[in-house]
Amino acid sequence: MKQILNKFGRIWERAGIFIMLAVLAAVFAAINPDFRKANNISNILLQCTPIGIAAIGMTFAIISGAFDLSIGSTMALTACVTVSLIGVLGFYGAVAAGLVLGFLLGLVNGLIVTKIRISPFIATLGTLWVYRAFAYIYTQNKPVQSTDAVFTSWGDNFVYVPRLFIVMLFCYLAGFFLLYKTPFGRYVFAIGSNRRAAILSGINVARVTLFVFALAGLFGAMGGAALAVRLWSAKADTASGYELMIIAAVVLGGTSLKGGSGTLAGTFGAAVLFAVIYNAMDMFQVQSYWQKIALGGILLIALSLDGLRRKYMMLAIEPVQSPLKDKGERINEK
Amino acid sequence: MSQQQFWKIWERFGLFIIILIGVVGLSLLSPNFATMTNFKNFINQAAVVAIAGAGMTLAITSGGFDLSVGSVFALAACFGARILIDGSVAQSIFVSLVVGAGIGLLNGLIITKLRVPTFIATLAMMTIVRGAALIYTKGRDINIITGPAREAAYKFFGGGYIFSLPVPMVLMISVFAVFYVVLNHTAFGRHVCAVGSNEQAAIYSGLNVDRIKIAVFAIVGLTASIAAVIQTSQLMGVNSGSSGLGFELQVIAVVVLGGTSLRGGKAKLFGTMAGAILVAIANNGLNLYNTPIFYQYLVFGLILLLAVSMDGLKNKFYTPAGAWAQRI
Numbered sequence: 001m002k003q004i005l006n007k008f009g010r011i012w013e014r015a016g017i018f019i020m021l022a023v024l025a026a027v028f029a030a031i032n033p034d035f036r037k038a039n040n041i042s043n044i045l046l047q048c049t050p051i052g053i054a055a056i057g058m059t060f061a062i063i064s065g066a067f068d069l070s071i072g073s074t075m076a077l078t079a080c081v082t083v084s085l086i087g088v089l090g091f092y093g094a095v096a097a098g099l100v101l102g103f104l105l106g107l108v109n110g111l112i113v114t115k116i117r118i119s120p121f122i123a124t125l126g127t128l129w130v131y132r133a134f135a136y137i138y139t140q141n142k143p144v145q146s147t148d149a150v151f152t153s154w155g156d157n158f159v160y161v162p163r164l165f166i167v168m169l170f171c172y173l174a175g176f177f178l179l180y181k182t183p184f185g186r187y188v189f190a191i192g193s194n195r196r197a198a199i200l201s202g203i204n205v206a207r208v209t210l211f212v213f214a215l216a217g218l219f220g221a222m223g224g225a226a227l228a229v230r231l232w233s234a235k236a237d238t239a240s241g242y243e244l245m246i247i248a249a250v251v252l253g254g255t256s257l258k259g260g261s262g263t264l265a266g267t268f269g270a271a272v273l274f275a276v277i278y279n280a281m282d283m284f285q286v287q288s289y290w291q292k293i294a295l296g297g298i299l300l301i302a303l304s305l306d307g308l309r310r311k312y313m314m315l316a317i318e319p320v321q322s323p324l325k326d327k328g329e330r331i332n333e334k
Numbered sequence: 335m336s337q338q339q340f341w342k343i344w345e346r347f348g349l350f351i352i353i354l355i356g357v358v359g360l361s362l363l364s365p366n367f368a369t370m371t372n373f374k375n376f377i378n379q380a381a382v383v384a385i386a387g388a389g390m391t392l393a394i395t396s397g398g399f400d401l402s403v404g405s406v407f408a409l410a411a412c413f414g415a416r417i418l419i420d421g422s423v424a425q426s427i428f429v430s431l432v433v434g435a436g437i438g439l440l441n442g443l444i445i446t447k448l449r450v451p452t453f454i455a456t457l458a459m460m461t462i463v464r465g466a467a468l469i470y471t472k473g474r475d476i477n478i479i480t481g482p483a484r485e486a487a488y489k490f491f492g493g494g495y496i497f498s499l500p501v502p503m504v505l506m507i508s509v510f511a512v513f514y515v516v517l518n519h520t521a522f523g524r525h526v527c528a529v530g531s532n533e534q535a536a537i538y539s540g541l542n543v544d545r546i547k548i549a550v551f552a553i554v555g556l557t558a559s560i561a562a563v564i565q566t567s568q569l570m571g572v573n574s575g576s577s578g579l580g581f582e583l584q585v586i587a588v589v590v591l592g593g594t595s596l597r598g599g600k601a602k603l604f605g606t607m608a609g610a611i612l613v614a615i616a617n618n619g620l621n622l623y624n625t626p627i628f629y630q631y632l633v634f635g636l637i638l639l640l641a642v643s644m645d646g647l648k649n650k651f652y653t654p655a656g657a658w659a660q661r662i
Contacts, residue, residue, distance in 0.1 A: 069583075112639065117646035122590050122638070125583060129635030136628030236628070240580075244401070244457050257451050289473065292465030296458040300450060303458075307449025 009309050017253055017269040020302065021276065028280045035283055038160050044275045046155070046162040046230065050075070050239070052271035053168050054223030055246045055253075056175040057106075057216030059267045062250050063179075064209065065192040065259025066120035068216040070109060072242035073131035075224035078102045079234035080135050082225050083144045083151075091150040099221045105131060106217020110210035120213075128243065135236040145233040154229045164226050171222060175264050178215075188212060193260025249274055252302055341648045348644060349592065349608040356615045364622045374500050376618040377611075378492065378568060381502035382561045384610035386581070387588045388513045389557030391606045394589055395517075396550045397530040397598030398452040402441060403558040404581035405463035410434045410559035411572040412467050415476040423487045430559045430566075437463055438555020442548030460582065467574040477571040485570070492567030502564050509557065510607055517601050526550060531599025587638050588613060593645070613637065 012019070029036040054071055061068045068074075082098035089097060105127070112123040154163055179185040187208045190198040199205050228234045253270035255262025277298060281291045344351075361368040386403055393400050414430035437459065444455045478485065494501040517523035525546050528536045536543050566572050590596065591612070592605025616637060617630050 112643075116643045118639070118642045119596055121596055122587075122642050125587055125590070126635045126639035126642070128583070129631040130639070131635075133628050133632030133635065136626070136631070141626070141628065244460075248454060248457055251451070251454055257453055287469075289465045289468035292461045292468070296460070296462035296465070299454060299458040300444065300448075300462075303450045303454050304444070304448035307451075 012305075012309060013254070016302075016306070017266050017273065021269050021273045024273070024280075025276055028276070028283070032280075032283055035280060040279065040283070042157055042160050042162055042165075044272070044279045045165040047279060048271045048275035049162070049164040049168045050223045050227040050230065051242065051246055051249055051274060052223075052268065053171050053226055054220050054242070055249045055267045055271055056171055056264065057212075057219030058246050058250050059175070059253070059255055059262060059264055060179065060188055060212050061120070061216045062247070062255050062257060063192045063259060063262045064188045064212050065195060066113070066209065066212060067124060067247070068106075068109065068213065068220075069121065069124040069243045070105070070127040070131055071124075071216060071220045071223075071246055072239045073128050073135065074102055074105050074217055074220040075227060075239040075242060076234070076236060077105065077131050077135040077138070077224075078221035079224035079228040079238055080139050080144055080236060082221075083146050083228050083234045084139070086146040086148045086151055091148055091154075095225050098225055099218060102217040102219075102221020102224070103214050104217070106214040106220070107210065109217065110213030113213065114206040114209050132236070132240070135238075139234075139236045141236055143233050143235045147232075151229065152232055155232070164229060167222075167226070171219065172264060172268055175219075179264055184208065184211065189260060191259075245274070248299055252299065344644065344648065345593075349605060349612060349641070352641075353608060353612050353615065356612065356619070360615065360619045360622075364619070366622055367619070372618065372622075376614040377500055377506075378502045378564070379617065380607075380611045380614035381500075381506040382565050383585060383588055383613065384506050384607045385509050385564070386558045386561040386585045387592070387606040387610055388509050388603065389554035390585045390589045391592070391594050391601050391603055392513065392517070392526060392550050393554045394586070394594050394596060395530045395598055395601040396526045396547060397533060398445070398547070398550075399456070399586055399596075400438075400441065400551060400554045401453065401456040401582045402437065402459040402463055403554065403585055404578035405460045405467065406434050406437050406555050406558045407562045407565070407578035407581050408572070408574055409437070409463050409467040409470070410562040411566045411577055412471050412476060412574050414559075414563060415478050415566055415572045416471070418478055418484065418488055419476075419480050423484055426488070427491075427563055430563050431556060434555040434557075434559025434562070435552050436555070438552040438558075439548060441555065442551035445551065446544040446547050464574075467577075471572075471574040473575060475571060475573045478566075488567050489570065490567070492564050492569075502568075505560070505564065506607065509560065510603060513603055517603060522546070522549070527599055527601070529598075584613075584634075587634070591638055591641050609641075 034040060054075060058068055058071060078098040078101050081101055082094045085094035085097050088094070109120075109124055109127055112118055112127070113120050116123075118126075156163060158166060179188065187198065187203050187205075190201070190203060191205055191208060195205065224234075224239065227239060231238075249270040250262070250267050251257060252273070253263065253266030253268070255266065274295075277295065278291070281294060286294065357367075366372060386407065390400060390403065410430040410433045413433050414426045417429050418426035441456055441459055444450050444459070445452050448455075450458075478488065491501055491505070496504050517526070525536070525541050528539070528541060529543050529546050533543060536546075562578070565577075588609040589606050591609035592607070593602040594600065594605060613634060616633050620630055620633060
């Protein structure tokens with residue numbers, strides 16, 4: 001019995017989020033025929049893009065033991081700037097400008113953290129308000145819109161798959177490459193699991209941290225652009241409260257808030273899971289107030305399963321694995 | 335004055351010096367600042383944040399924090415307002431406080447018994463409790479319209495005077511006095527600090543860490559609901575959707591502004607009060623000049639960043655002997 005439990009715990013650790021996703025999707029699809037229509041599925045894929053893309057940068061940040069609470073404000077500011085510039089620079093130019101802005105906003109966060117030595121939580125808590133205020137001041141609290149043909153066409157499907165979702169896949173590919181195939185990615189894991197050891201082993205922790213924040217800002221800007229494409233407009237109060245949703249998605253995907261372990265695939269699964277749940281609740285006409293309760297409840301259940309698993313299998317199970325450790329073992333086997 | 339002395343003085347009195355500069359500056363700039371009505375305005379605003387901040391200081395000292403205070407604030411206000419319409423003032427306040435403490439207790443149980451990380455547990459409770467408040471009021475505003483005697487009695491908590499001092503201010507000072515005694519002169523206070531500075535060590539030294547944490551979160555909920563009572567009594571109404579929205583981050587920011595370390599173990603209780611007063615003064619100054627509300631966000635963010643920057647610079651340039659190893 002104990003062995004079965006342990007085995008289940010191990011599987012859950014690696015693929016829990018996808019099991020949850022599959023079970024929920026199967027249940028919803030079985031109950032409601034509308035849910036499994038191609039139209040609705042592409043709708044879900046579209047819904048998950050803003051949070052899904054922004055969560056990539058957050059995954060890097062959380063793995064490195066940091067936080068970016070300013071991500072929602074970054075998304076709002078960059079979305080407003082992007083939409084307002086479409087008339088001037090064209091859509092692609094405006095998106096490029098938004099991405100540069102996002103990168104710079106992230107860089108500012110990183111500089112505050114590394115140069116002035118403020119903890120990431122507090123630094124980005126401060127910039128959360130500052131960036132949000134910039135968005136209000138920039139737009140003078142009026143919505144910005146655009147009917148540019150290229151802009152609106154990015155909300156369309158490419159044979160049932162939303163073009164934005166394809167963009168999101170490419171973002172994840174880039175994220176995978178950075179996190180798992182480059183020294184930078186390994187440094188991110190190293191800093192998150194033991195900051196002091198990382199410093200002593202010669203990693204330029206300040207520079208890596210700086211880049212992690214810049215990356216969070218960059219993906220935040222990408223998510224902001226996706227949100228603007230979905231809504232065809234942007235407002236200064238867009239994406240308020242997203243910072244907490246995004247962190248929740250990353251944690252639900254199995255990334256530890258303590259840093260040092262986590263997967264991008266899990267984050268991806270969690271972002272899709274959120275969209276599935278929202279979509280299903282709309283489909284079953286759950287009142288928006290009850291949706292809040294359901295969402296919080298699901299978050300609690302998912303993480304208390306994890307917490308209880310840890311509590312009862314503490315001795316039987318190895319600590320959460322990071323790809324670093326995997327690699328080390330493989331080298332040893334050879 | 336050497337640099338060492340400067341940072342020492344800054345560490346102790348920095349925030350109070352800034353408040354003093356702000357008060358003197360605004361009094362000189364605006365004739366409307368140094369009036370009794372205006373004093374009441376900003377001290378009322380400060381009291382709401384500071385009282386919730388006292389609870390949050392305790393939570394952060396114990397090594398956690400509570401993201402659900404904004405929603406708890408809203409739910410306690412909704413229950414209190416609804417019950418006041420048909421019931422007595424005492425009933426209304428009692429229910430508000432019980433709701434706050436009860437949800438805090440639930441937070442604590444989820445964190446300790448289900449082992450959900452604090453951040454996620456209180457985040458989930460934030461959306462759940464907000465949903466509950468919206469369902470309870472069906473998304474509508476509650477305006478307190480009831481007997482004139484009851485209205486007057488309830489208004490006392492947000493707008494009355496005791497010895498010509500505004501009641502919110504008196505409440506704030508009493509809450510902080512109680513917290514001061516609890517933190518510095520009781521075993522419970524020491525245990526909270528112990529859990530915050532090293533949870534493992536606290537467990538090994540025989541403390542019932544779970545029970546301490548549960549108590550801490552119940553207290554956070556309680557203070558949030560006291561703040562809700564004051565606010566509701568000032569507005570004589572509540573909107574379940576917007577009441578206390580974003581309050582959680584504001585409260586955490588004020589605690590941090592006051593100098594309490596997010597690493598836990600060290601409380602700067604009166605720093606929290608000073609932080610709340612500073613923010614209230616800044617907002618009040620902006621209001622006097624009729625600036626749009628979003629400039630308050632900007633100033634709030636900048637104050638937070640500047641204050642903690644000074645702290646960061648202090649750590650860089652002034653380190654007490656023997657602490658060098660912790661600098662990295």
